[in-house]
Ligand SMILES: Nc1ncnc2c1ncn2[C@@H]1O[C@H](COP(=O)(O)OP(=O)(O)OP(=O)(O)O)[C@@H](O)[C@H]1O
C-alpha cells in the first residue's frame with residue numbers, strides 16, 4: 001500500500017458533491033499536487049486528510065493505518081494555508097516556537113530547533129522581528145518554518161503562494177521545492193496554477209468538479225493529456241477538429257500524420273492537440289510540403305515571443321515563435337506553411 005491512500009472517498013455538503021469517489025495513492029517523500037479550477041474539491045480533499053472534515057463515505061490510510069476517524073491532532077500532519085496569518089503580537093522566533101511550546105518541549109531544545117528552522121528557511125537573524133517587519137514572502141517562510149519545526153510526517157500546502165506577487169511566487173516556487181527535497185517530507189500541494197504544479201511536482205492529479213481526471217508526472221500531463229479538458233487546462237493548446245481517416249487525421253481535406261490514434265477508429269471525430277511552441281511557421285514555399293497552410297490573421301509582440309494567429313482550413317491556429325533575428329517575422333495577411341513533428345501532436349476523442 002502507498003504511503004497515503006484515499007479509497008472511494010466522497011464528500012457532500014448538503015446537495016453539493018465536493019469530492020466524488022476519490023481514489024489516490026501518494027508515495028512517501030513525493031511532492032504531489034492537486035491541480036484544478038476553483039471549486040473542484042482541492043481544499044476539501046486536503047481538509048479531509050488533515051482531519052478538519054470527515055468524508056461522507058470512503059477511507060483514508062496513512063502508512064497502512066486507517067486515520068479516517070482520528071482527530072487532527074493525532075494525525076502528525078502539518079498544514080500551511082493561503083493566508084496563514086502569523087501571530088502579529090509575537091516575534092518570528094515565538095511564532096515558530098509555538099507548536100513546540102504547546103508540546104512542552106524544553107527551552108534548550110526549542111531554541112535549537114527554532115534556530116535550525118530559521119536557518120532552513122533562509123531567515124537566520126530574523127527571530128526578533130514582528131510580522132509587520134516582514135515581506136509577504138518572508139511571512140510565508142515563517143508560516144512554513146512553523147510547520148516544519150514540529151517535523152510532521154506529511155506537509156499540506158493549500159495555495160501557499162497565491163497572496164504573493166508574480167516575482168515572489170516564481171522565487172518561492174523553487175525555494176519550496178528545494179526545501180521539500182532536502183527535508184524529504186511527503187508533500188501535498190494544492191493549486192489552481194498549472195505552472196506551479198508543473199514546476200514543483202513529482203506527480204499531479206488534475207481535478208474537475210470533484211473528480212480526478214488524470215494522475216501523472218508533469219511531462220505526462222503536459223505531453224499526453226487524456227482529455228480535451230486537461231489539454232486546455234494545462235498550458236496553451238490548439239485543438240484542431242478533424243476526422244480519423246486511414247490512420248491519419250483529416251483536417252478540412254488535408255491528411256495529417258499522427259503518432260498514435262489512441263483508440264480512435266476511422267470516421268471518428270477527433271481533436272488534434274498541437275502546442276503553440278511545437279509549430280514552426282515559414283513563409284509559403286513549394287520546396288518542403290507543409291502539414292498545413294494558412295494565412296496570418298494577427299500577430300502579437302510579447303517580448304520573448306511573437307504570437308501568431310493563423311487561419312487554416314476554417315480554424316485558428318496559435319503559433320509561438322521565439323523572438324530571434326534569424327526567425328522570420330511574418331506580416332498580417334502573409335500566406336504561410338505550418339510544420340510540426342508528428343510526435344508532438346496528440347489525438348483526443
Ligand atoms: N463547508 C462547506 N459547506 C458547503 N459547501 C462547501 C463547503 N466547503 C466547500 N464547499 C463546496 O464544495 C466545493 C469544493 O470546494 P473546495 O473548497 O474544495 O474547492 P477548491 O478546489 O479548493 O477551490 P478554490 O480553488 O476556489 O479554493 C465547492 O462547490 C464549495 O462551494
Ligand SMILES: [Mg+2]
Nearest residue numbers: 042043044158
Ligand atoms: Mg481551495
